[in-house]
Amino acid sequence: MITEEDRFRDHLKKKGLKFTSERKLILKEVFSSHKHFDVEELFGRLRKKDRAISRATIYRTLPLLIESGLIREALRCRDRFYYEHVFGHPHHDHLLCIGCGKVIEFRDERLEKLQNEVCKKYGFELIEHRLGIKGYCKKCQKKISKST
Amino acid sequence: MITEEDRFRDHLKKKGLKFTSERKLILKEVFSSHKHFDVEELFGRLRKKDRAISRATIYRTLPLLIESGLIREALRCRDRFYYEHVFGHPHHDHLLCIGCGKVIEFRDERLEKLQNEVCKKYGFELIEHRLGIKGYCKKCQKKISKST
């Protein structure tokens, strides 16, 4: 069974790059939790746990993880990218609550199929797609109706 | 029949804000073409045509146009926001070509319906949704197959 590390090592080797201790720590930290994360958070986590790793190195490593097919940019919010796992986590879309920031992940095969159809219709070769739905989650709907 | 200007004036009045000559020019320029635009482009267009308007004013005006329901952020690409008309232009989704940057707009009722269904399932109140499909358009697919 292939691990994240195998995948990353393979990708680096293919590109003639090195599997450094910093890259290893970043990878480990990234896959230590399934939650979406941003650079600042990752930087903070690394500083606490293992060994401080510079932001520069993190910024240089994330694209490598993306190329390796391990993570992807999940969403952009307030000038920041948030990343999420791809490796070990099947494609899904997001419901993003405007009220509390909660993110609900979902997958609907019919949506996937329809998107393929649309691409076919336009002769478009699909590489990646992203559906984000913004609105209010159950809890926040209640809050709003109470406050008005 | 309501025009963009009516809509903008109404919104400003409601908020106790002024319909200044700068805001009028920006509105006019924004609605002079249906293409997606970014701040830099708008700034350039305004400088040429009418009267130079500072970037600061543009940055301060765009949110007002969004609140008015006249435009929206269409997509984010290379650190920049691209805006598009909402007023007079029914909701649609995007195919974005990675090769040449071309944007194809499409609308599929079945996709819209399915998204509503998903929201219902999660008790989520949909405010806005955005589907972006990245890939290669017909032309770019040909280019790639030629070059390899």
Next chain:
DNA sequence: CTAAATGCAAATGCTTTGCAATTCC
């Protein structure tokens, strides 16, 4: 008249980059 708006230039905040010192293979 006076609150709001403008332009400017400085500030912000995320991200990138040049460079000298270090490290993996």
Next chain:
DNA sequence: GGAATTGCAAAGCATTTGCATTTAG
């Protein structure tokens, strides 16, 4: 050994903001 990598601090860039001046209503 030598290319690749790192950390640092400086630079980049889109966007925001403070402030003195101007303007709409």
